[in-house]
Each structure stands twice: as structure tokens, then as C-alpha cells.
Amino acid sequence: MVLLLAGVACRAREDAFTERVADEARRQPGLRGARVVERFKVTLTRSDGTEYQMYLDNLWLDCAQRPDACDDSIARAVRAGGEGQGTDDSFSKKENVRAVLKDPQWLAGAQRAFQEKATSPEKAKESEIVRRPFAAGLSVVYVFDLPDGMRIVNRGDMAQLKLDEAGLDALAVANLEAALPALQFDRVKTGSDIRVIHEGDSYEASRLILHHRWAAIGAQVKGDLLVAAPSRDFVYFTGSREDVAGLRALARGSDEQGHALTSTLLRWTPAGWEPLP
Numbered sequence: 001m002v003l004l005l006a007g008v009a010c011r012a013r014e015d016a017f018t019e020r021v022a023d024e025a026r027r028q029p030g031l032r033g034a035r036v037v038e039r040f041k042v043t044l045t046r047s048d049g050t051e052y053q054m055y056l057d058n059l060w061l062d063c064a065q066r067p068d069a070c071d072d073s074i075a076r077a078v079r080a081g082g083e084g085q086g087t088d089d090s091f092s093k094k095e096n097v098r099a100v101l102k103d104p105q106w107l108a109g110a111q112r113a114f115q116e117k118a119t120s121p122e123k124a125k126e127s128e129i130v131r132r133p134f135a136a137g138l139s140v141v142y143v144f145d146l147p148d149g150m151r152i153v154n155r156g157d158m159a160q161l162k163l164d165e166a167g168l169d170a171l172a173v174a175n176l177e178a179a180l181p182a183l184q185f186d187r188v189k190t191g192s193d194i195r196v197i198h199e200g201d202s203y204e205a206s207r208l209i210l211h212h213r214w215a216a217i218g219a220q221v222k223g224d225l226l227v228a229a230p231s232r233d234f235v236y237f238t239g240s241r242e243d244v245a246g247l248r249a250l251a252r253g254s255d256e257q258g259h260a261l262t263s264t265l266l267r268w269t270p271a272g273w274e275p276l277p
Contacts, residue, residue, distance in 0.1 A: 014039050017060055025054075026080045037200060044078075054078075058259050080149045081234045094161055097153060098179065099172035101134060101229070102141045103261050110152065126156030128167060135273040136264040142172045145179075145228060150202070175205060183213055185237075193222075193242035194250065197235040205229045205261055214268050219260050225268040228275075232259035240267075 022042045025034035032045040040056040058076055063070035102110075111129050118124035129152055131139040142153035158168055180203060185195040197204050207213065208229060218225035221239030228236040228251035238247045244265075251263045265276040 011039070013083065014060065014100070015224060017063070018042060018056060021054065021056055021059070021074055021078065024074050027077050028207070031078075031089050034165060035205050059131075061259075080146065083113060083241075085125070091151070092157060092160065093144075093174065094163075094171060096144045096146075097161070097168070097172045098143050098145050098150070098176050098203070099140050099169070099209050100143055100203065100232070101138045102131075102259060104139070106259075107131065107139060107141070114154065126159075128155045128230050129153075130158055130165060132165070134209070135266055136262045136275040138168070138262055140169070140172075142168055173209060177204070177210055180207060183207060183217060185217075188236065188250075192246070194236055194238045194246050198233060200233075202232060202259075204235050205232050206271060207235065208240065211268075211272060215270075227266045227268065227273070229261045229266070230263065231261055 010043045018036050018039055022034045022036050025042060025044050028034075030047055032047055032049070034042055034044050037043050040060060042052060042054045042056065046053045048051065054077065056121075059073060062073050066073070069256070070080075097132060107129065110128065111127075114127040115124055116128070118127050129141060134140050143150035144153060144157075153168070153277050155200050156181055158165070161168070163171065180201075181199075183197065184199070185197045188194045188196050208227065214225060214227075217237065221237070222242050223240030224245060226238055226240055230251050231237075233267055236247055238244065251265055266273040267276045
């Protein structure tokens with residue numbers, strides 16, 4: 001009975017959150033309206049009559065982790081949907097391409113959603129997400145950086161940019177290198193051997209792609225450099241002769257975070273990142 005009541009209370013909060021996002025969307029100047037389809041799904045109707053589906057799972061987790069920033073997160077997400085950022089070619093430029101990390105579950109869900117929208121085999125081919133393997137089951141995926149978010153680069157975009165996969169990867173990594181400042185970190189708490197990178201730019205985990213930058217970080221820890229990337233927005237690290245147990249505990253929290261990535265620790269080597277058993 002206690003579990004049942006807890007589940008009902010949780011669903012009520014989730015429903016209330018969904019309606020909260022819809023209410024914010026109804027106040028957005030660029031939108032005709034918004035309606036709740038189901039829990040964590042809202043349909044926005046733009047001023048030109050087109051519709052946009054908002055999926056709120058990650059937004060919900062973001063708000064749970066950072067309640068003080070929740071209003072801003074909701075407003076930014078609604079604004080991006082209302083303005084149609086990424087739905088036209090205004091940001092589909094080479095200078096906006098970046099490389100990010102995604103987990104297998106996200107990739108499968110996103111690709112399935114894109115395929116379902118395709119109206120022909122040719123469109124289905126164009127909608128394929130471009131990726132390359134990274135480590136621990138993660139993939140490097142390419143995005144257009146938008147004012148209030150990101151849009152995935154697909155094979156149709158790659159053709160429009162006149163790039164092959166190697167060229168797209170080189171461009172995305174070079175742009176990422178140019179856009180991100182030097183690695184900066186803090187201790188998770190005073191006296192801890194675990195450090196955290198959290199810049200609030202949504203590219204925290206993407207910094208792992210810039211492999212060479214981590215060599216200097218590795219020289220500052222005791223033993224091998226070990227990294228946890230439980231989500232897109234947080235990267236933790238320590239040394240193999242420091243607080244590995246604490247790092248594993250933080251990595252195991254990946255399922256409870258928005259934009260979750262992996263609970264597997266990564267070890268830095270000169271040749272690349274490798275999963276730590």
C-alpha cells in the first residue's frame with residue numbers, strides 16, 4: 001500500500017510538471033497554443049501552424065537535480081521549441097557543428113523516432129544519425145549548436161555540408177576545440193580526491209573527446225587518471241590510487257540524471273580512453 005501511494009504521488013508530480021511546461025508554452029509569444037498529450041509529452045503549435053513534440057523526460061530530471069534553475073530550463077526549452085530552432089537551415093552551418101557523446105539507449109530511441117517520421121526510403125536514409133564508436137558503449141554524435149540547445153546532424157545534413165564522415169568528425173572536433181576553454185575543475189567537497197567539471201554549457205562530457213587535453217590532468221592525480229561521465233553535464237575524475245570507490249558511486253547515479261551516459265569508469269591512456277572493468 002505504501003509503495004502504491006508513493007507511485008501515485010510520483011505520477012501526480014510528473015503530471016503537474018507536464019502541465020507546468022504546457023502553461024509556460026501557452027505564454028510564449030511565438031506559439032498559438034500547447035496541449036498535453038501524455039505524461040512528459042507536450043505538443044506545441046507554432047504561429048505558422050506547424051507542430052512540435054516536446055519530450056520532457058530529461059527536462060524533468062534536470063529540474064530534479066537543479067530545482068533553483070528549473071524555471072530557466074523550462075523557459076529555454078519552450079523558447080527553442082517555439083522558435084523552431086534547428087528546424088530550418090539557419091543554423092545548419094559548418095561553424096555550428098560540434099561533437100558530443102551519446103549512450104546506446106538514447107541513440108536507439110532517437111533513430112527510431114526519426115525513422116518513424118520519414119515519408120520514404122530516401123528520407124529514412126537521410127535521417128540516419130551519423131556516429132562513430134567512442135568507449136564503454138558510447139558514441140560520438142554530431143550536432144548543430146543552437147542558441148537554446150542542439151540539433152542532431154544526420155546523413156542528409158552531412159551531404160548538404162559536402163562532407164564525408166571523416167571530414168565531419170574532423171570539423172566537429174576542431175570546432176569543439178575552438179569553442180571550449182581549458183579544462184577547469186573543483187573538488188566535489190573540501191579535502192576530497194574527486195574533482196568535478198561542471199561548466200553549465202552542456203558540453204562537459206564532450207570534453208572527453210578532446211583526448212589530448214587530459215594528459216596534463218592525468219599528471220595531477222595519483223596513479224592512472226580515472227573518469228566518470230554519468231551524464232552529459234557532469235564529469236568526475238580521480239586517480240587509481242585515490243578515491244576509486246567514491247568515483248564508482250558517482251558513476252552509478254547515471255540512471256537518475258538527465259541526459260544520462262554511462263556508469264562505467266574510463267581510464268585515460270595515451271592511445272585513448274578504455275573502460276575500467
